[in-house]
Amino acid sequence: MKILEEKILSEGRALGEDILKVDSFINHQVDPVLMQQIGEEFAAHFKDKGVTKVATIESSGIPPALMTAISLNVPLIILKKQPSKVLNDNLYQTAVTSFTKGTTYELTLSRQFVSEEDHVLIIDDFLANGEAGTGAIRLFRKAHATVAGIGILIEKSFQPGREKLMEQGIEVYSLARIAKLEKGHIEFISED
Amino acid sequence: MKILEEKILSEGRALGEDILKVDSFINHQVDPVLMQQIGEEFAAHFKDKGVTKVATIESSGIPPALMTAISLNVPLIILKKQPSKVLNDNLYQTAVTSFTKGTTYELTLSRQFVSEEDHVLIIDDFLANGEAGTGAIRLFRKAHATVAGIGILIEKSFQPGREKLMEQGIEVYSLARIAKLEKGHIEFISED
Numbered sequence: 001m002k003i004l005e006e007k008i009l010s011e012g013r014a015l016g017e018d019i020l021k022v023d024s025f026i027n028h029q030v031d032p033v034l035m036q037q038i039g040e041e042f043a044a045h046f047k048d049k050g051v052t053k054v055a056t057i058e059s060s061g062i063p064p065a066l067m068t069a070i071s072l073n074v075p076l077i078i079l080k081k082q083p084s085k086v087l088n089d090n091l092y093q094t095a096v097t098s099f100t101k102g103t104t105y106e107l108t109l110s111r112q113f114v115s116e117e118d119h120v121l122i123i124d125d126f127l128a129n130g131e132a133g134t135g136a137i138r139l140f141r142k143a144h145a146t147v148a149g150i151g152i153l154i155e156k157s158f159q160p161g162r163e164k165l166m167e168q169g170i171e172v173y174s175l176a177r178i179a180k181l182e183k184g185h186i187e188f189i190s191e192d
Numbered sequence: 193m194k195i196l197e198e199k200i201l202s203e204g205r206a207l208g209e210d211i212l213k214v215d216s217f218i219n220h221q222v223d224p225v226l227m228q229q230i231g232e233e234f235a236a237h238f239k240d241k242g243v244t245k246v247a248t249i250e251s252s253g254i255p256p257a258l259m260t261a262i263s264l265n266v267p268l269i270i271l272k273k274q275p276s277k278v279l280n281d282n283l284y285q286t287a288v289t290s291f292t293k294g295t296t297y298e299l300t301l302s303r304q305f306v307s308e309e310d311h312v313l314i315i316d317d318f319l320a321n322g323e324a325g326t327g328a329i330r331l332f333r334k335a336h337a338t339v340a341g342i343g344i345l346i347e348k349s350f351q352p353g354r355e356k357l358m359e360q361g362i363e364v365y366s367l368a369r370i371a372k373l374e375k376g377h378i379e380f381i382s383e384d
Contacts, residue, residue: 031267032266059254063268066222073225110215
């Protein structure tokens with residue numbers, strides 16, 4: 001998505017080979033017009049897939065996921081990060097370990113908001129190692145729901161997340177795919 | 193706001209005198225159409241106040257705050273909850289203790305996203321004791337920004353949050369004001 005790539009080039013900051021800061025328009029300050037455009041783009045791409053719900057993981061994925069849900073006219077589900085497992089028959093939970101942050105949390109979903117009739121589009125801001133996405137898929141499979149695909153704003157294509165998700169038979173649609181980061185330098189995968 | 197009150201009556205669950213669960217349309221599953229209507233309502237109410245940015249605290253306030261930012265055509269700032277104080281000259285931080293949850297966190301804002309020119313509208317889902325709202329105001333005052341007002345989806349009017357905020361000279365605009373909760377019973381303050 002041209003407009004997102006341009007925004008990343010003008011406002012994103014590559015702090016090293018792994019870290020891209022986009023907190024002026026995605027993570028901390030949010031550009032609402034860009035989020036609308038992103039939501040429309042995801043909705044256009046997945047419009048014939050029979051999506052019944054959009055889901056995301058709190059909290060940076062919420063703005064683009066909400067705009068996608070609005071464009072597709074379906075509810076949004078915000079998967080919660082709990083610090084530890086809760087014994088509760090009304091919840092689905094699965095442990096997710098973030099390599100990037102070195103933390104583990106329980107991804108949590110109330111049973112009442114998902115059923116085997118649901119076909120869920122998962123939206124997230126970043127795809128790196130794919131732990132969060134894999135955890136979300138595991139959670140929806142526990143509920144016997146199906147996954148329509150994963151929409152990502154920024155994919156670090158030099159990390160294994162995309163492959164890991166595709167190996168599970170999931171379509172990954174990333175709006176900006178980063179081939180390489182260096183301090184002060186950002187390189188995209190050419191779409192041609 | 194009639195439509196929000198009706199939704200609270202039909203889908204909200206009063207679990208006792210203090211707890212109202214609205215996780216089918218605000219906190220866990222999100223109703224995007226309702227969020228659009230809420231954003232338009234806040235924007236209409238504050239449209240002549242010279243709002244330069246909308247702010248909220250992660251994560252339940254993000255959907256209504258984003259829709260308000262879209263309607264007002266200004267950026268959104270998501271204030272972060274950090275577990276502990278970070279020594280960093282680029283951040284404003286202030287400790288917030290949640291009576292409801294019995295936890296303390298450092299509300300965090302990067303200096304680069306706020307200036308003394310900013311007039312900020314704060315949006316949040318619930319107002320109870322007013323700790324989060326007071327913390328957000330403190331943070332923007334540290335930055336010498338001004339606060340245009342606070343927009344709340346659901347105010348527990350039997351708790352002291354509204355008074356605490358108004359004592360600081362802040363306008364509080366709540367879309368639904370709850371006079372009383374009992375297990376299975378929800379009573380609004382009549383607007384007449």
